[in-house]
Amino acid sequence: MRFWILFVAGLVAASPAAAGMSASFEWGPTKKCFDTNSPPFKVSGVPKGTVKLGFKMTDLDAPQYRHGGGKVEFTGKSQIPYGAFRYKGPCPPTRHKYRFTITALDAKGKEIGKATATRSFP
Secondary structure (H helix, E strand, O other), X not given: OHHHHXXXXXXXXXXXXXHOOEEEEOOOOOOOOOOOEOOOEEEEOOOOOOOEEEEEEEEOOOOOOEEEEEEEEOOOOOEEOOOOOEOOOOXXXXXXXXXXXXXXXXXXXXXXXEEEEEEEEO
């Protein structure tokens, strides 16, 4: 029984969710319609071994619209500046809620962590 408890505890500790990765963003200097410059982000708890962060934005009020995202090299810094990647920025007819999914990738491109951040625009 003790073996199974240790085995399960090891699986939980190794999972991306257990890594505690989190992210937040502000629209900051984002222009009103279809700004191609990504907003500035803050990330924390990024797993050791991460070499890139992948970003994808979803409009929760119009999920069929593809905004895309991008990837940036991860250098260990918690700040990802405005314009770090290109995408189709928001341009809703009314206030919409947007979610970014941020994925930590290792040198082989394998996902080793994930976080989401959600904000309304404008």
